[in-house]
Amino acid sequence: MIVAIHQPDLLPYSGFWFKMATSDVFVVAVHDQFQKHGYQRRVTMREAWCSHRLVGKPSLVPIDDVEVAEGWQQHLCDVIRGRYTGARHWRDRGGELLERISACTGTTLDEVNLSMIRAVRDLLGIGTELVVTAPPRQAGIDRLIEQVATVGGTEYVSGAGGAAYLGADADERFADHGITLRWSAHVPASPDSIVTVLMDHDDPMDVVRRTA
Secondary structure, three states: OEEEEEOOOOOOOHHHHHHHHOOOEEEEOOOOEOOOOOOOOEEEEOOEEEEOOEOOOOOOOEHHHOEEOOOHHHHHHHHHHHHHOOOOOHHHHHHHHHHHHHOOOOOEHHHHHHHHHHHHHHHHOOOOEEEOOOOOOOOHHHHHHHHHHHOOOOEEEEOHHHHHHHOOOHHHHHHOOOOEEEEOOEOOOOOOOHHHHHHHOOOHHHHHOOEO
């Protein structure tokens, strides 16, 4: 069984969805530490940042302990409307996307982003199961191995950027636990949010599944 793991980012770029679309189970890492300038809180749309408004100034806490200010649905819809009205597919997809975001619920950062991830997953037609595991006990690469093993995975899909922190012996360490490590070959059309893909491209999943 193929497993991918990713933090619950805000309407993330196509590489996130590639990992989801090419796996059997997608583990949402809500227990990872919140990063003030990370993609859980913000994403680029039309090459400019769109950010959640948070309650207080959270620091050194898990993502699921961070609270998002009320009215986040309207805030995001206003930003999307302002940046994408007039896009190639605004008329046929914009309204539905805004409706789905407006119907999303949640107060903590993980709830909010996961609600939108589910909405966009359905809009894209991806059927991969989303799973939230119990808080992992390990750290680093052992944390990933623990989570893959927890859901019964035999293969782990890592983003290309994972090579920077998994280490040169990553393949061997996964193999020691009966898990095959596979690197994503996705080639993004843009580092922007999936919203850009939805609004600009005739076939969003063709962009999501694009490889080298």
